[in-house]
Amino acid sequence: GQQLNQSPQSMFIQEGEDVSMNCTSSSIFNTWLWYKQEPGEGPVLLIALYKAGELTSNGRLTAQFGITRKDSFLNISASIPSDVGIYFCAGRPGRIEGAGNNRKLIWGLGTSLAVNP
Amino acid sequence: DVKVTQSSRYLVKRTGEKVFLECVQDMDHENMFWYRQDPGLGLRLIYFSYDVKMKEKGDIPEGYSVSREKKERFSLILESASTNQTSMYLCASSLLGDGRGTQYFGPGTRLTVL
Numbered sequence: 001g002q003q004l005n006q007s008p009q010s011m012f013i014q015e016g017e018d019v020s021m022n023c024t025s026s027s028i029f030n031t032w033l034w035y036k037q038e039p040g041e042g043p044v045l046l047i048a049l050y051k052a053g054e055l056t057s058n059g060r061l062t063a064q065f066g067i068t069r070k071d072s073f074l075n076i077s078a079s080i081p082s083d084v085g086i087y088f089c090a091g092r093p094g095r096i097e098g099a100g101n102n103r104k105l106i107w108g109l110g111t112s113l114a115v116n117p
Numbered sequence: 118d119v120k121v122t123q124s125s126r127y128l129v130k131r132t133g134e135k136v137f138l139e140c141v142q143d144m145d146h147e148n149m150f151w152y153r154q155d156p157g158l159g160l161r162l163i164y165f166s167y168d169v170k171m172k173e174k175g176d177i178p179e180g181y182s183v184s185r186e187k188k189e190r191f192s193l194i195l196e197s198a199s200t201n202q203t204s205m206y207l208c209a210s211s212l213l214g215d216g217r218g219t220q221y222f223g224p225g226t227r228l229t230v231l
Contacts (some may be wrong), residue, residue, distance in 0.1 A: 003159065012133065013170065015119050030217075030220075031217045033217075033218075033219060033220075035222075040126075040224075040225070040227075041224055041225065042121075042208075042209075042223050042224050042225045043222045044158075044222070045219060045220075045221070048217060048219055050217055072209070081177030084153075088159070088160070090220075092217065092218040096124055101147045103165065103167055103176075103211065103213070104165065104218075105220060106160065106220055107159050107160045109157070109158070109159040110159055
């Protein structure tokens with residue numbers, strides 16, 4: 001199936017550093033979502049973006065819906081040890097074929113974040 | 118808050134056994150999904166359902182079937198478990214009227230097939 005290009009694949013940073021990760025697609029998207037998954041748990045929604053150019057914050061997290069509708073980024077400022085986990089981007093394509101496919105999300109492979117205290 | 122629960126957090130089965138993974142959501146969501154997650158492969162969609170008794174194949178349906186007899190419950194069935202089905206299984210749900218497609222996940226079931 002289709003996948004988003006998410007980078008970097010992994011990051012190992014010092015506590016207090018800022019983090020940036022992004023997702024790109026070859027086609028346009030109507031929605032960009034960012035999830036975090038902690039070890040042994042299911043993904044939890046962090047930020048949802050619905051309009052091109054939209055910039056949304058959730059505490060130390062900031063995400064933007066790219067103006068071309070083909071990309072999104074997530075920034076984490078002043079990282080702390082509890083930021084450890086896998087961050088996934090997901091999106092809902094702008095042009096969808098198939099009756100059921102408007103319910104599906106397209107996923108990136110995730111960015112694994114490790115924070116050294 | 119949306120709550121999605123899965124019947125087991127950890128499950129160990131033997132090759133050839135029939136395995137049932139159950140998922141229940143309490144927010145009256147129309148859409149439900151089953152994914153499997155393997156290291157380096159991200160989340161891969163197995164099946165999804167957009168109404169009772171309705172189902173559609175995802176990207177990797179081979180070796181799996183599903184059942185949705187009630188709106189709140191979506192079951193994943195491994196007819197004859199094999200070792201390559203050892204994985205983390207995640208259930209999710211979303212609201213049909215939410216055109217944005219936001220999905221809410223359960224905690225996952227880690228299945229080991231010996």
